[in-house]
Amino acid sequence: MKKILAMLLTGVMIIGTLSGCGDGTTEVATAGDSNVSAQATDNASDEGTAAGADTQVLNLRTTAFGNNYDVQDMGWRWMMGDCYEGLYRNVADEDGEHFILAGAESVDVSDDGLVYTFHLRQNAKWSDGQPVTAHDYEYGWKRLLDSSKGYDYASFALNVVGAEEYNKGTGSRDDVAAKALDDYTFEVTLKVADPTFDAKLVATPLYPTREDIAEAAGDNWGKDWTLCVYNGPFCMSELVEDNKMVWTKNPYYWDADNTKLDTVNWFLVAEDSTAATMFENGELDVLQTSGDYATKYSAAAAEGKYVELTSDYPGTVTMNFEFRDGGLSGLMKNVKIRKAISYCIDRDEMVEAIYGRYKPAYGYVAPAITFDGEPWRNQVEEPAKAEYEQYGGDPAKLQALFQEGLDELGVTTPISDITLNLLTSGNTIENQSEREYIQQVISQKLGCKVELNSVGDFALFKAQRDDNQYDMMIGGWWSDYNDPLDYLNTFHTGYYDSYGYYSNPEYDALADSLVGENDMAKRKEIYTQMENMLFDDCALAPIYYNTKQVFLQNWVKDFRTSSFGASQELYITRIEGRNR
Structure with missing residues (x-):
């Protein structure tokens, strides 16, 4: 058996209880430092009041509280990651994104990679003082698979023996091989070995x-x-709708001694200007913002007034094409036309002029995604970069490419008489600037017309998208687990129809060949082939990779971010020097 040793770190998930935060103590291990927390500690002044003399209260801003407290739904991950905990936790440090044991103390994995035996922490408790047991994991996993509940993320557990049959109504709940062997031993048997299985364990549906x-x-x-x-480590203890949410420290948490914060206040602040004023007045301890505010605070951080943390985030914003009918124009069926449209966009210029942050994208899998312990983008070149540079935004070259596509389709309409439809959503100034930039550069470089169909309401956007009422649309993918496959699977036929109904049997065959493939070198080869094929076909036009930019008051120490758990990991955050 392969043995994974217990790691001395705590887990965190977000949400709280009204009645569960009573008195209690636990024995705990020492939490380690991450890259993000190290930056906060190193960049901020350590002079002043010791941590014990400060009130351990953290004030944060959000733009929505949400209304989903069901971990199997994964509807509110940013909160669930700090008030709930699964078997593993995802952390980011100087070694990148990786997993640590959290609810599990150790795990045995059979030599064939099929049987996982999780040994749970026997001092882990719920916020009402009851022990967290293997039966709670068994119930959660089987609840996820219950088709009557309609959970979107049931797919995360379908590789468990008996899971697919139960989910489809052809098998028994009792036959699902995710079982409590005793109170503190949880055993899972997979149908085929899956190197992405561990990555999914940090996601809330498997809590x-x-x-x-x-x-x-x-x-x-x-x-x-x-x-x-x-x-x-935290419990939700108060909610004032459209105003304030309060979390308090969970004394029953197994690592409560290393949870420094007593209270976390979340203030609902819709306007960036209001949030900026609160941050400058010290009423907010942490702020994520954009545009001119981000520029301002970045400069202030360089002078030592604040701490700035930046990191990659697993999201890629894209332009997608309508493949089923070729779009409203009928032209999206041709790859040369799609490429001409894509190569009109100067990603570097757009990122600098419109957003002032993010990274220009010439691939699909985001830099935050790791593979076999290393960032994917450090291992594999961005597939669109070389061809994009051949055109260099040259209108003559782009128009010639576009015209070749028209000729192949037998279209004799002059380019100047062609109108393309761009479907977008969102009401922010950034949204508006984004769509107008794309409209302008395509019109100027190709010489055609671009009609904007901008809807603020997502339901209306989705309705028009699903009815194929567009040529191009602004979309994207934000990964649910840390593996390139979560990106690449979105273009598997039938997997994600909102990606324009792209379909390629060769691509599907490559994806299918990954089932049961444990050789990481082989998986890397197949992933690379898949991503390259998407760009040979111009299945999408990437625009930018997401990044996370956070500003902290100097008294906030050991603040962490995470791509796949809570977006703001607060389990070892502390206040030091606020009162100096």
């Missing part, structure tokens, strides 16, 4: 759920926060 609590709540489960219990 434990208390059967007695969930069943008693019935239809209110996940809707009423006062019915919840939590197994992470």
Whole structure:
């Protein structure tokens, strides 16, 4: 058996309980430092009041509270990552994104990679003092697979023996091979070995759920926060709709001694200007912002007034094409036309002029994604970069490429009489600047017309998207687990119809060949082929890779971010020097 040793770190997931935060103590291990927290500590002044003399209260801003407290739904990950905890936690440090054991103390993996035996921490408790057991994991996983619940992320567990049959209604719940062998031993048997399985364990759908609590709540489960219990370092203890949410330290958490914050206040602040004023007045300790505010605070951080943390985030914003009908113009069926449109966009210019942040994208898999322990983009060149540079934004070359595509389609309409439709959503100034930039550069460089169809309401956007009422649309993918496959699978036939109904049997065959493939060198080869094929076909036009930019007051120490757990990991954050 392969043995993964327990790692001395705690886990965190977000959400709280009204009644569960009572008195209690636990024995804990020492938490390690991450790259993000190290930056915060190193860049900020350590002079002043010791941590123990400060009030351990952290004030944060959000633009929405959400209304989903069901971990199996993964509807509110940013909160669930700090108040709940799964078997593993994802952390970011100087070694990049990686996993640490959290709810599990150790795990045995069979030599064939099929059987995972998780040994749970026996001092882990829910916020009402009840132990977290293997039965809670078994219930949570089987609840996820229950088709009557309609969970979108049931796919995360379909490789478990018996899971697909139960999910489809052709098998028994009892035959699902995710079982509690005893109170603290949880065994999972897979149908085929899957190197992405560990990455999915940090996602909330595979977290434990208390059967007695969930069943008693019935239809209110996940809707009423006062019915919840939590197994992470914080509990939700107050909610004032459209105003404020409060988390308090969970004394029953197994690593409570290393959870420094007593209270986390979340203020709902819609306007960036209001949030900026609160941050400058010290009423907010952490701020994520954009545009001129980000520029301002970045300059202030360089002078030592604040701390700036920047990191990659697993999201890629893209332009997608309508493949089923060729779009409203009928022209999107031709690869040369799609490439001419894509290569009109100067990604570097757009990122600098419109956003003032992010990274220009010439591939699909984002730099935040790692493979076999190393960032994917450090291992594999961006597939669109070389061809893009051949055209260099030259209108004559781009128009010639576009005309070749028209000729191949037998279209005799002059380019100047052609109109393309761009579907977008969002009401922010940044959204508007983005769509107008794309409209302008395509019109200027190709000589055709671009009609903007901008809808603020996502439901309306989705309706027009699903009805194929566009030529191009602005979309993107934000990964749910740390592996290139989560990106690449979105273009598998039938997997994600909102990507324009792209379909390529050769691409599907490559994706299917990964099932049961454990050789990481072989997987890398197949992933590379798949990503290259997407750009040979111009299945999409990448625009930028997401990044995360966070500003901290100097008194905020050991603040971490995470791409796949809580977006703001607060389990070892502390306040030091606020009162000096």
